[in-house]
Amino acid sequence: MENSPTQTTTAERYESAGPPDRILVADDDEGVRDVLASALRRAAYRVGCAHDGEAAWEALSANGYDLLITDHEMPRLTGLELLRRVRDRKPGVPVILISGTLPLDEPELLRLIEPGLALEKPFSLKDLLGAVRRVIVPSPSPAGPIRAG
Numbered sequence: 001m002e003n004s005p006t007q008t009t010t011a012e013r014y015e016s017a018g019p020p021d022r023i024l025v026a027d028d029d030e031g032v033r034d035v036l037a038s039a040l041r042r043a044a045y046r047v048g049c050a051h052d053g054e055a056a057w058e059a060l061s062a063n064g065y066d067l068l069i070t071d072h073e074m075p076r077l078t079g080l081e082l083l084r085r086v087r088d089r090k091p092g093v094p095v096i097l098i099s100g101t102l103p104l105d106e107p108e109l110l111r112l113i114e115p116g117l118a119l120e121k122p123f124s125l126k127d128l129l130g131a132v133r134r135v136i137v138p139s140p141s142p143a144g145p146i147r148a149g
Contacts, residue, residue, distance in 0.1 A: 021136050022046045022063070026056035026070040026082070027098070036069065039125045040132070053077025057085055065093065067136055069128075072099035083112040094135045098123070 023045050027033040030051070037047045048063065050056035054076040060068065068086065072079035079097055086093055095116035102109075102120050109118070116135050119127060 021066040023067045024065040026050040028074045053082040069096045
């Protein structure tokens with residue numbers, strides 16, 4: 001089977017892009033965290049995980065990540081609180097904010113997720129992988145909340 005010019009296989013991704021991108025997944029729901037991490041690993045990303053916002057901040061501070069995927073509703077540090085900290089101290093790190101209760105009325109939301117976007121739960125793994133590709137390889141379209149459905 002032949003790939004179209006816009007599709008790449010996992011092997012081609014390793015060959016053409018060098019080392020895989022490093023992604024940190026922060027979610028207090030272990031099942032969600034494990035499913036997301038597994039899907040990202042199958043797509044040839046290197047993945048770290050954090051069980052809450054504070055653990056995510058510690059991991060981001062200690063390691064270089066190319067992307068942060070974070071839930072909003074988490075103990076010790078919410079997704080928005082984590083994003084405020086990231087924007088203050090590591091402003092170039094792209095983020096994908098995921099939540100069943102996206103804070104769309106938060107005036108700072110767009111500023112905090114730039115560069116990045118938001119995904120409303122539930123979303124498919126296809127939606128997630130598409131969002132990751134959009135954020136890691138920026139496209140000309142503006143980022144903003146995406147409603148899966």
